[in-house]
Amino acid sequence: MTALTSGSGSAGNGAGAGLEFDAISFGPFSLRSRLLERDGAPVKLGSRAMDILRLLVSRAGEVVPKNEILAYAWSGLAVEEISLRVHVAELRKALGDGKDGARYITNIPSRGYCFVAPVQRGEPMPAAAPTEAVAPPPALPYRLDRMIGREDILPDLSARLLDQRFVTLRGPGGIGKTTVAIAVAHEMWDTFESKVHFLDLAPLKDATLVASTIAAALGLVVHHADPTDNIISFLRNRRLLIVLDSCEHVIDDVARLAESIHREASEVSILATSRESLLVEGEHIFELVPLPSPPQGARLSAGEVLNFPAARLFVDRAAAAGHRADITDEDAEVLAEICGKLDGIALAIELAAARVGVYGLREMAALLDSRLKLEWRGRRTAPPRQQTLGATLDWSFGLIGETERLVLQRLAVFAGPFTLQDAMAVAAKEGGQVDEVVDALEQLVAKSLLSTQPDGASRRYRLLDATRAYALHKLTESGQAQAVARRHAGYVQRVLEAGMGAQSGADQASRSQGRASLLADARAALEWSYANDAGAHLRVALAGSCARLFVELNLLNEARIWSQRALAMLDDTSRGSRWELELQATLGHAFMFTERNSVQAEEALRRGLEISEALGDNANTFRLLSRLNMFYRRTGDYRHLLPVALEAERVARLIGDTAGLAGAKALVGVSYHLAGNQTEAQLHLDEGVRNDAALRSTQPGHFAYSRTPQIPLARVLWLRGFPDRAVECVRPLTGAGAPRDVVMHCIALCWSASLYGWVGDWSAVESMTGRLATHAGMHGLSPYEAVAAGFRSQTMIARGDVKNGIELLRSALPRLRADRYELYASAFVADLSRGLAELGQLSEGRATLRETIGRIESEGGAFDLPELLRVRAELEASGGDLDAAEASLVSSAALAEQQGALSWRLRTEMSLVRLRRRQGSRHPLGDLAATYARFSEGFETVDLKAARLMLDETPA
Incomplete structure (x- = not known):
């Protein structure tokens, strides 16, 4: 938490406040009040670093606790320790700590910092009474006590003035050009031996008075209209700095005179500030950019947000206005939003910050969307053009044609x-x-x-x-607002529609980037067209064009909302059109991932497919078939998977696109995998992987976008008896090679978590689960949050926290069932059943598992049915029904063999060994040994190690 106040330790009441020394010296340094010198030359330090140095030196040889340093240097603020470390690093750098054996400040872990160099000092003097602010040098305006976010440019700008002699500080109104120019004038006062002239040209109404104004500032008395020659004669062979502030409204006359001075007076430096360049010989532009602002939506902490100058300026100016509320981590996102809306413009930030005490942060963020901010008034002493944003812009607006x-x-x-x-x-x-x-x-x-x-x-x-x-x-x-908005909305629709047809080519990446850049305008156009009758004729086509963009950018909630609104407005001319196709396809896709796998989602996808087939649109037919395939995967209706996937493969062959064929192979392969044919699954997925380069090179507009064969292939490899290859296959998909699409990223994390669970690497499952929960929450993919809870409960049960794991599963499974999300539910049910049995609730565990197995068998089976039958056998054996347990295990082993799932069979054979030992069999290990011998890798995974141990315990 960071308090919204300003000030530094020098004004505080911290541990070292109030100390002033006549002189303190250490090594080549001397410290007097707030002036640090090295061998007589000033050393530049930030105010915080100076506060820290003064405190540490005042208690040299002592360990000063970190909290005392924070309280002193950030009086009235609660800041994170990282801020202290940053400023100590700055201080060490300025002192040259560690160079040539010099040591000044050392860190005492978990305690604080200590100044370790020998110190020579006089007697401490009482703190001086408050004094008047130091007057600025003659002819210079006052400089700000604290110039936030611009400190680093002063040395660079000063150096350029000395080297290039003629620099224009350029930037939009309110960005802080005058503030920086005043600071540079003060910084260079000594360099130019007090020969610094600052001229505010803003009050000039008549451009012909520029030369006489400059002449008067130089102390020249002239008696004719154009004193340019007198000025040049006076400046020739003189060394001085002239600052010309606010040149834009008299720019032609300033430009001519500045060019003459630069050319004829070789010792004179000129610093001009302007909203546009002077465009003359000798001029060098120094662009003053907006203050860096926190990124939007990055979920930074309060301390992280305040690392950005725009946020620091806002907090500082709000505190100066008397607001002392705290900025919490929860408020940090709002502060980042405010800074983003103010574009890093210093004047806008100051005007808004002065009112935060009246409105509060959250209301302030809302008010910034209105024109009200243009009229907020700033300092009474500011020039009229800078007292409001509106006045600043009026000034600029009056200067253009x-x-x-x-x-x-x-x-x-x-x-x-x-x-x-x-x-x-x-x-x-x-x-x-x-x-x-x-x-x-x-x-x-x-x-x-x-x-x-x-x-x-x-x-x-x-x-x-x-x-x-x-x-x-x-x-x-x-x-003209309505007419221009209508033209804008129509243009956005045409551009997006044109981009929908361009799905391949060498410049597809740049086209996709161009489409993405239209997002803000697409939103604005939609809002306008649905709020104004003048946009009624655009609504369906515009929503259809935007729907594709929203899906490409993974903005699925927006895609769902606008598709629903547009579909409600279909008329006879738009029903059955390409726009209804696009809207139905988008609605079904978005419903799956943001709401639930509902009948409405299936109906939308089926309707879209019907239209695409009627229109002969093969690309959209493939896209809709692949989305239907995804729908049936998630709902557990595995009997529909293969027919849909094979039809998609047929369509892909008609299209004849390499990437599309690879995507079709992925669909067929994953369908075989989930339906329980791992041999065919591997054949098709291997073929898809061979063309994976083509698939991965596709852009979001491609009809087979983001079908990643490696994701299901990893699970198939484990089931087929290749655990090591499975892990190697999946590892890149959860690292640098993770899918770009946010939905596919979730799928990669889910399937990877399931694989690592099979392997027995619960640390990896925990890591995948955390990332899944964060990713799903960030993008509003709520069904995946329930899946993450299921994986988390699996991990808890596997690690022995059975009771809490079951409680979490009891909350996750109803959510999955409500969403008709059965893909992972069966595995979670198996863990729930085992956990219940372990806690003595065997009957409930058996009933829970029986229901799931019955549903799967009624729908034609599934890839994990052998494992579910094995778990059922374990529960039957726990209840003493050994014959039923044996029947279940025999069925499990036979089904695993039929599916080509060697790893399921290994587990079943180990369960059979345990059962037959209970039955008194003399030779229980023969089948297990034969199954174990079929493995060629994975011998360090949990199941194979357990099988080896079992085989070693008792001779076959």
Whole structure:
């Protein structure tokens, strides 16, 4: 937990607060008040590191506990220890600790830190009474006491000024150009021997007064309109720094004069701040980028969020406004959201932070979606253009031409980044030339009203959030908002529809990336079209186009919601169309993974398949057959698997695509596996793996996307008697080679967990289960959360925590049954039955297992029926019914042999040995020895080690 306050230890009441020394020296260093020098030269330290140094030096030779250091250096804050370690590392680096044998600070594990160098000091002096703030150098504005997030650029910017002499600090309004320029002026005051002139040009209304303003600042008395020659003559052979702040509105005159000064006065350095470049000889651009903000949705802790400058600035300014509430880990996500909405713009952050005490964090996040933020007022002493975001943007809006204003307003309809092609399609005037948009776009970028970033060989553009809110308001005032939104929605639909048809090719990856970049605009277009009658004609096609995108990006909840809404609006022209096909296919797929394997999901998939076959759409027919196959896997209706998979293989052959054929082999192989034919399963899966390179190279738009044969092959290999190969097969799928698709990633984790359970590696099962629960929770795939609970309970039972494991299973199994999710339920039922028997509840255990076996046998059997029969035999034997137990085991062994499941047979043979010993058989090991001899690997796995031990205990 991190308290939302500001200040450092120097103002606190920590252990070392209030100490001032006339002089303290150690090694080549001297410390006086808050000035550290090395051999007389100042050493730059951050304020926290300085606080830590002062405290440690004041108690040199003592171990200062970490909590005391934290309380001193972060007075009023509760921060994580990582912050202390970071600042101690900074301090050690500044001192050169460890170089050439020098030692200053040592860490005493579990206790704290100790300053170990010899210290020479005078008598401590009482803490000085509070004094007035130190006045800035003459002619310079006050600098901020704490400039957050920009400290690191000051040395670089200062060095560039000395080397290049003419630097323009460029960036959008409110980003902090003036703050940085003032700080640089103060930093370089001594370097230029007090010859630093800071000119705020914002108040100038007449550009012709630029030269006379600069002349006056230099102390020149001129008697004619253009004093440029006087200025050049005065500056020639003089060494000084001129800071020209806020040049954009008088940029032509500033540019001409600055270029002349740079060319004619070789000892003068110029720092200009502007929303656009001066575009003259000698100018070097220093782009001031937004403050780094926490990533959205990363679930960072409070301490991790506050590692980002935007969040630190927000907290600092909120504390300065008197808000002292705590930022908890739960609040950290909201703070990250706020910083994201403010785009790292310092002015926006300060204005919002000043109001957090009024609204609270969560309400603040909601308010930032409104135009209200544009009118929030900041410091009364700030220049008028910086007192509100709206005023800042008014300033910029007034500096652009009419065409640029129109284009800016229309571009505000884009909710995310956009390309030049996007801009031309949406922002061009009706009947106008697209060249106007290109020219306007160039000017808007130059004036920092649009940001731009590389995108391969081209570029993408975006409006910062505050600029977009401002431009949208202007668009609404102009009366064009509805027309532009309609044009935008239609354009998004056409682009997405075009991308649906491009499923292969060398540039498929870039096309997929381009489609993904449309997500924010797809959402905005959907919201608008379903809320406005003007968008009614677009609704079904737009939702159908977006549905494919949502599935590609694993946004299955959104896919389900919008598909349902669009299907409710079908009319005679859209029923049976490609759009109904897309919506039904998406609805069935999304229902499976976000809700349950319901009749509605099956009906949607069947309806989609009916339409695709009627339209002769083979790619969608394959996709729907594969989704139906997945549905029947999950529901345990294994008798449907093979017919569906073989039909998919037939369709894949018609298409003739290599990756599609590999995907079909995976479907057929997994169908054989679950239905209980491991020999055929291995043959088909091996064939799929041989073409796996083609399958893995497919992009999300491919009809056979993400069919990974290795996932089922690993389980088949174990069942066939190759445990080592099985583990080697599955290991990459849970590491760097994990499927990209979030659903396939869950499947890989589930099937890997089941395999590691069979092998007996419960640590691996535990690891897979934790990752599965996190992954499923993060992406809203709730059925997999119940599966994770089942695997967790299996692990608990295997490790002897039977009672708690059963309790967890009792909660997980009803959830799986409610979801009609039977794929893993039978294995969990077997563990529940054994656990109940172990706790003395044999009758309940047998009844629970009997129900599951009956269901599976009525549906034609399954891959794990031999194991379920074996467990039934164990429970029968526990109840004293040895004849029934023997019958069950004989059936289990025969079925395992029929299925080609050597590993199931080995387990059954071991159970038979135990049973026959109870029956008094003299030679119980013959069949076990023969089965064991059929293995060629896996001898260190649990079952084979147990079989070897059994064989070694008693001669056959």
